[in-house]
Amino acid sequence: MEKTEINELRKLFTLEKCGISKIVGCYVNGDKKKLANIDEFFGVLPEEEQHKYFEIFRKTLSGQTGKNLLNMEFNESAHDLQRDFLIRLRDSELKDENLLNEFYDKVIDSYNYIGNYLIILVYQSYDVPSITSDNMENEDASEEVYRFVLCSICPVELSKPGLEYFEIENTFHNSERSYMVGLPDMGFLFPAFNERCEDRDSLLLYTKDSKEFDLGFMNYVLNCRVPLPAPRQKDIFNDIITETLEEACDYEVVKNIHEELSSIIETRKEDLSVPETISKKEMKNILENSGVKSERLENFDKRYDAHFEDTKEEDNSFYVKNLYPTANKVEIKTANVSIKVDADKMDVIETKIIDGHIVTFIYED
Secondary structure, eight states: OOHHHHHHHHTTSSTTTOOEEEEEEEEEOTTSOEEEEEEEOGGGSOHHHHHHHHHHHHHHTOSOBTTTEEEEEBOGGGTTHHHHHHHHHHHTTTOOHHHHHHHHHHHHHHOOOSSEEEEEEEEEEEEEEEEOTTSOEEEEEEEEEEEEEEEEEEEEEEOOOOEEEETTTTEEEEOOOOEEEOOOSEEEEESEEETTEEETTEEEEEESOSSSOOHHIIIIIIOBOOOOOHHHHHHHHHHHHHHHHGGGOOHHHHHHHHHHHHHHHHHHHHOTTSOSEEOHHHHHHHHHHTTOOHHHHHHHHHHHHHTTTTSOOSOOOEEHHHHOSOTTEEEEEOSSOEEEEEGGGGGGEEEEEETTEEEEEEOOO
16 A cells, blocks of 8 residues: 555545444453453544544554555455455455354454553445546445455553643542553554555555564464564665675775665655555666666665575565655665764765775765
């Protein structure tokens, strides 16, 4: 899913556009015991509660794609089993108690969390409006009905102790601590909303922690192909560059690569429909445009493929923002030194090879 499709769904979680018919959930303690269940028609909840839930749902569809929001496809072994289970869950409109308990048990058995948490599921049917030639939504001309479930897993923690103002007595007293539902740590949308259509072969995962994934949840509950975490993508990208250039690693080339990626980031900010990833072929073009010589590019394919030899993907793409999270900063690392510099001050740095060693010089006024 691209950012435009995600944003379109986030807009549904308002009082004006909400079409949620059912909300269910299970409250679990730190000993993995079920404490309580939720089973409500969403429309009958007080508006104040609906707004609190909307905040949770929008958070489950927020963050950076490729980092917090991950497009995931089912493993071949799960293509029928796990996918079909989620389809049955969706098609039940969350009314089948046996399916719900089976889902809760899967989460409880696999979710790696110490403490209390709340599993929330909502079902919604969305009449997808057509898009006019001038890129405007025509809600009177719906071409497809997109039916989905959204799962949010939220920590439940005791509120902090403190003093509370009591209006009737016009004084302050010690407040009683209560268990409060926080914003989600994990969640997913199924099926995916790719090209503004239902895609049963994939889903969108939300994870608050983008550095270390909950593999138990991903493998057992979803059984999808797990992408590389954002920091790992950056490390592999840097390794490929270093291994491809070897002793020909020239600072001017590194600078050019940064400028190429910065240009891509800026272009994709202006056009959200453009994919946020760069493929192997695009990465090779970036190196070529940055001045990497042809004899070095001959090593690129081998170096690139070596880092993904344990995966079954034919094409392993990188999310460009995971490689350079900001176009305004550049980080240059050697074996012993790490330098961070503003992008517009890159000219103060120069590298030279002296006696077989790469030496970095910093020129300051």
